[in-house]
């Protein structure tokens with residue numbers, strides 16, 4: 402085994418990834434980080450928590466879709482983009498087990514892929530600060546983008562403007578989930594929110610954050626999940642499954 406972080410300084414290509422034993426996909430906000438950066442930004446720099454919850458209820462009730470509601474939230478933030486990033490760098494914290502999990506995955510040739518409904522420049526800035534500039538170079542980020550306008554205002558640029566999710570995570574996972582069984586690596590997904598549901602459906606095991614609504618949806622939609630409190634739990638699970646010591650079914654909590 403090599404010593405780790407220096408193994409590669411870029412994300413694996415698709416063909417390299419499909420040869421791996423497993424792939425660890427993860428949501429970013431509230432999963433890799435303790436707080437949701439977009440909610441936090443909206444609370445402190447935008448129209449505030451009460452209005453954000455109102456928009457959220459409209460999304461849950463199906464009156465508007467996530468793409469529309471999320472844009473409404475972000476449109477309420479008038480600070481320049483650089484200031485928003487700095488604000489988040491000063492306040493957002495990393496899950497206590499993520500660095501160790503990422504290091505172990507790197508040493509064992511298991512790619513870590515962030516799949517997020519947030520914005521790539523924010524995620525990259527936070528990973529550089531919280532994980533390390535050099536260490537995070539091999540983490541692939543699949544997320545929405547940002548356009549900075551000439552007058553200094555900024556807008557989110559969705560990956561899938563035609564999807565109600567803005568970024569349809571299941572579409573981003575299709576190149577892996579559509580591989581023939583037997584050829585495809587074990588696909589793990591870690592998440593905490595309802596947008597993670599469609600992604601989880603494409604993978605073999607979902608690590609769902611304890612205490613979140615996602616669990617209720619998994620029960621209802623019959624998506625295999627196991628709960629986690631921190632990435633320490635995720636690392637233990639991934640190690641046990643990849644080594645063959647345990648099977649995925651040993652972890653599944655909704656056994657019907």
Ligand SMILES: [Mg+2]
Nearest residue numbers: 428430431594
């Ligand atoms: Mg989340």
